Amino acid sequence: MAKDEKQFVTEITPQGEDFSRWYIDVIKKADLMDYSPVRGCIVFKPDGYEIWEHIQHELDRRFKETGHRNAYFPIFIPESFFQKEKEHVEGFNPELPWVTEAAGEKLEERLAVRPTSETMFGHMYQKWIQSYRDLPVLINQWANVVRWEKRTLPFLRTSEFLWQEGHTAHENEEQAREETMKMLEIYRDFVENYLAIPVITGQKTPSEKFAGAVDTFSIEAMMKDGRAVQAGTSHYLGTNFATAFDIKYLNRDNEQEFVHTTSWGVSTRLIGSLIMVHGDDRGLVLPPKVAPKQVMIIPIGPPKTRDAVVGRSDELFAELKSAGIRVGIDDRADVRPGWKFNEYEMRGVPVRLEIGPRDMENGVCVLVSRISGEKKVVEQSNLVAEVQAMLEQVHQEMFEKAKAFREDHFYSVNTLDEMKESMEEKRGFTLAGWCGSEACEDQVKEETGATSRNIPFEPATQHEHCLVCGEKASHTVLFARAY
């Protein structure tokens, strides 16, 4: 907590001045993380980690509800495993950290610290799957992974990060594709309805797909600087890893056949995303469903009524807590209420509850929404329902606000020149036609800094011609600069 009451508001760089600095200011000031002594690795401090715990808890529930079970596979992957799938090794080799010695001896084979576990799951699935009766195999893993990135950014791109990786095996393409889309939809629904982040679902272009996948699908979210974050991906891997690891099964016609596999994941970059989507110049704005504290109670009024007000505040605290609401109370006598208001706004607490001596007499208190600033006088006798309603309202308003922002920064262009302008001046998501060639895609990237985010399932506009070469467009593609 800041020791100088006046200091902190000015410590946060305004978003309009420097969005990157705003981001770092906010996550440090709100105590979500700290830099570690290891290059590109952060410490997830309790308030930052708790957001992840709430994400985990809800996603885990949804995975289990759809028949998946958790397991845990080794963090080390033998070097030879990476060689087995050609695209996979090319994609990940440049980022791998290697264990070469252990217990004082040089290892015979180097071990990579896992960047993802398709190869390890592949190796084990080969042992476990014999017959169609063993399928589908639906396993998820919550784990740490490491990718030695050149440029890092807390939460959004760190050398070590936390994630879940689902790995499933199926009898045929149809079933595997169904799983791929089912998990994408779970991500979309979760990110929209739990984190209040609107996303664009679609398919990655070949050059942007996962190393080793047949098709990659993603959800893309817009940050407040107009850049995109890939918030989750789901891959149909075809028989690529099955072939590499010889995962065959006896099918219903008594013939040996390769399984079809999928993988899908979201990571702690969701934390960075929700900060960049919702935050404002006063600090964090946390989605109520993952906020460590959903409500902060602040007793107000002169010293002579203090004991009575604090006493009543404690009762309200207990009532909200026993209703399962994550509530805090700041009853420090030596800190002004105004300072506390700023502090918990900066920390993104969705609802503030104020109570003073007059409120006590009237049996009411005041709820204040972090997102809209709305103040609502509510009956203490109906407090739990009122708080729940305001939390729901804050969630809805956050989602609508983020969606309106995205719509305000959503463009559609027909030429590369228009794309340049769109990226440099307007900033945001831009739809354009694309002929399907990698050369045209590369040229967009080179000249505008934007990459193809995905081919939206439901593009707002349809385009007939490629923005680069002018040939017939095979797809309408979403372009943006991305984190």
Place this chain on the structure above:
Amino acid sequence: MAKDEKQFVTEITPQGEDFSRWYIDVIKKADLMDYSPVRGCIVFKPDGYEIWEHIQHELDRRFKETGHRNAYFPIFIPESFFQKEKEHVEGFNPELPWVTEAAGEKLEERLAVRPTSETMFGHMYQKWIQSYRDLPVLINQWANVVRWEKRTLPFLRTSEFLWQEGHTAHENEEQAREETMKMLEIYRDFVENYLAIPVITGQKTPSEKFAGAVDTFSIEAMMKDGRAVQAGTSHYLGTNFATAFDIKYLNRDNEQEFVHTTSWGVSTRLIGSLIMVHGDDRGLVLPPKVAPKQVMIIPIGPPKTRDAVVGRSDELFAELKSAGIRVGIDDRADVRPGWKFNEYEMRGVPVRLEIGPRDMENGVCVLVSRISGEKKVVEQSNLVAEVQAMLEQVHQEMFEKAKAFREDHFYSVNTLDEMKESMEEKRGFTLAGWCGSEACEDQVKEETGATSRNIPFEPATQHEHCLVCGEKASHTVLFARAY
């Protein structure tokens, strides 16, 4: 699932014939784990991992209830950190795996894959703690750790394992010691009342304490071969790590002072322990509170009544499930009930529910206890309460049985010769007097294979003389061969 119905019973080596083989047979057969291609690392398969999830869930609740919060620190620890605490580096250096290259380049400083995180927490706490107002710091971490062990055994000693490590900082020795004992008591209560494993609490002798601790306390459990497993430890670290990492704070008298720290942990070896404590020649016996399936429903009777019985079974399944009981149903028509009984007994499901056509007519079903074999006819109308009662009864009986086993294998000796006999013929836990010298402790180990497990807080017998040198005993020590 075994494809040959008759085969599996004989696949489990009896405990009396070869306990180690029994253990491996059971964990493989019950599908809890598989060996991985990485030396000493296992794959935690869904049924094995789910036991860990239930352990995590309950311990996490207890940690939070006592004011701790979770965070996440990097898996990599710079080599120089280990040099800062002399005993710590000596204790862990022989077991460390080293990352020496990343992203195609040799690292300037080698990074250890964490074996434990006192040093990393120490480094960060030095930055975070300035004043007594910042204390206590009460943080826990759920993580994977790696120790490159020479001899490994699934769950009990693996190169990579999962655990939690609590790291706390306090103003003074008294508060840090209070924390140390509080966490030890949480472990004792959890292991006894959740895993049904009776334990002996006590203090480690200096030669067996954690590398870098002032005092280490442990809970020790007896396996069914009489060997001990250290099931949890809690360390008072004094100012050792505070001195090494310069963690000072401004105390209430406005003076700089070192904090006093603690650390405490339990790991996935708890899974191995509960298997070795409770299992029998028919397979696993899982404590109801952590069993992936607490109840397995098996419909029985001739083909003509099958549909009706299965229909009613599905209703009972839904009823138990909605009451929060982890229930399964095996209604396969092509597998005999007797085979299913054996299968789920082998898998350690605490309660079996049988229902046949006559039971349906009478509105009853039969509950069978895994631990005692007791069969109880219960009213379907009261099923949830009956199942809950039997689960509680199974837990109690498991605890009592394990305690009785331990008492049957609990000895007390006065001389080294008696200790030898105790270890070689009787096997179990043996109390003896000890003068306090490391030489005498070493001699016990050398001549009997037993190590000092701890100095029990409440030894069953008090000893006046050291079993080795015959001098006055300073402590009564618990000795055993250990995993």
